[in-house]
Amino acid sequence: MNVSNKKRLFGLVAAVVVGMMAASCTDKASDNTSGSASAPAQAVAEEKVLNIYNWSDYIAPDTIANFEKETGIKVQYDVFDSNEILHAKLIAKNTGYDIVVPGSNWAKLQIDGGLFQKLDKTKLPNWKNLDEGILKKMAELDPGNTYLVDWMWSYNTVGINVDKVKAALGDTPMPDNAWDLVFNPTYTSKLKPCGITFLDTPADVFQAALHYLGKPIYTGTPDDYQAAFDLLMKVRPDIKKFNSGGQIDDLASGNTCVAYGWAGDFNLARKRSIENKAEQNIEALIPKTGGLLFMDTMAITADAKHPDNAHKFIDYVMRPEVAAANTNEVTYLTPNKAATAFIDDEIKNNKSIFLSDEDIAKLVPPGVEDAKTKRNMTRLYTKFKSGV
Numbered sequence: 001m002n003v004s005n006k007k008r009l010f011g012l013v014a015a016v017v018v019g020m021m022a023a024s025c026t027d028k029a030s031d032n033t034s035g036s037a038s039a040p041a042q043a044v045a046e047e048k049v050l051n052i053y054n055w056s057d058y059i060a061p062d063t064i065a066n067f068e069k070e071t072g073i074k075v076q077y078d079v080f081d082s083n084e085i086l087h088a089k090l091i092a093k094n095t096g097y098d099i100v101v102p103g104s105n106w107a108k109l110q111i112d113g114g115l116f117q118k119l120d121k122t123k124l125p126n127w128k129n130l131d132e133g134i135l136k137k138m139a140e141l142d143p144g145n146t147y148l149v150d151w152m153w154s155y156n157t158v159g160i161n162v163d164k165v166k167a168a169l170g171d172t173p174m175p176d177n178a179w180d181l182v183f184n185p186t187y188t189s190k191l192k193p194c195g196i197t198f199l200d201t202p203a204d205v206f207q208a209a210l211h212y213l214g215k216p217i218y219t220g221t222p223d224d225y226q227a228a229f230d231l232l233m234k235v236r237p238d239i240k241k242f243n244s245g246g247q248i249d250d251l252a253s254g255n256t257c258v259a260y261g262w263a264g265d266f267n268l269a270r271k272r273s274i275e276n277k278a279e280q281n282i283e284a285l286i287p288k289t290g291g292l293l294f295m296d297t298m299a300i301t302a303d304a305k306h307p308d309n310a311h312k313f314i315d316y317v318m319r320p321e322v323a324a325a326n327t328n329e330v331t332y333l334t335p336n337k338a339a340t341a342f343i344d345d346e347i348k349n350n351k352s353i354f355l356s357d358e359d360i361a362k363l364v365p366p367g368v369e370d371a372k373t374k375r376n377m378t379r380l381y382t383k384f385k386s387g388v
């Protein structure tokens with residue numbers, strides 16, 4: 001991503017902040033400085049253990065092994081598939097995890113809830129490799145870049161198996177707006193036989209449906225959610241399943257032909273399909289009305305037992321070669337400017353990963369629903385999924 005691309009992305013991300021300020025959180029902010037890695041009580045050496053909770057399929061296969069070999073720290077690396085799952089664990093406290101990777105919008109709520117501890121920058125010499133523009137925009141969510149380091153970023157969109165979709169549509173041409181493939185019954189009814197999947201979270205599904213309806217995706221207006229629900233119910237009979245992390249394998253094996261999900265996972269499905277000789281022609285589409293931007297961020301939990309090891313890992317990930325290896329493996333973008341030189345040309349030339357300025361300008365920035373809206377969304381989502 002060139003510098004001007006980044007500037008435009010950051011312009012969008014800036015808009016997030018306004019939504020953040022209005023966001024509510026169930027937990028009250030608390031003084032967590034006693035748990036801070038910069039607190040003097042760090043004299044006792046930590047046991048050589050680190051517990052990480054990250055999204056599935058989001059790291060190169062040797063990233064953890066190389067860290068363990070180099071440091072002697074044993075890493076327990078667990079995965080999740082939705083911000084909702086991570087958030088529920090965090091607010092219940094005592095997660096047992098040292099590092100977690102929430103979306104930036106959810107992370108803002110979690111910072112306000114006192115669920116994270118401050119980063120100790122003196123333990124992060126590779127901080128210098130991060131892109132200044134990203135840091136600046138992240139600082140609008142996290143003043144002074146106090147708690148968060150971006151892991152990777154991408155956008156929610158529609159992914160397809162090109163050949164299967166063309167065959168299923170027959171004489172019907174591909175729609176001008178890719179979102180039609182998952183929200184317009186004219187298309188979904190034809191695509192049903194080859195398999196449509198949706199992400200399995202209320203927020204992801206309602207945000208996309210609201211966007212398709214031309215509404216702000218963080219509206220708190222009940223009528224808007226009702227309209228989104230009505231839209232979703234029209235395509236419900238055509239949806240084969242709701243899965244998030246599982247979309248990669250379903251697309252890669254040809255089990256499904258259309259998915260509403262994460263652009264990086266669609267490019268990863270294509271890669272995996274080629275590796276497995278399944279040769280499915282999978283593409284992440286860039287809707288003309290824009291995809292939904294997200295940034296996933298590393299944070300150290302307030303009650304982390306191994307904050308020093310957590311800093312070691314975060315600093316290790318900020319090495320250009322390590323950050324680039326992760327991007328080369330999973331096709332999501334790194335905020336590490338120095339990593340660009342190590343990113344494969346195939347990734348750099350893929351327009352659905354390294355977006356054009358025009359496509360970046362169209363990305364819809366993340367925000368947060370208030371607690372009442374979240375409850376309403378969850379209620380409607382449950383009805384939508386059960387189809388009644």
Ligand code: N2P
Pocket residue numbers: 055056057058103262265294296
């Ligand atoms: C990793 C997907 C993470 C994207 N496979 C959603 N935050």
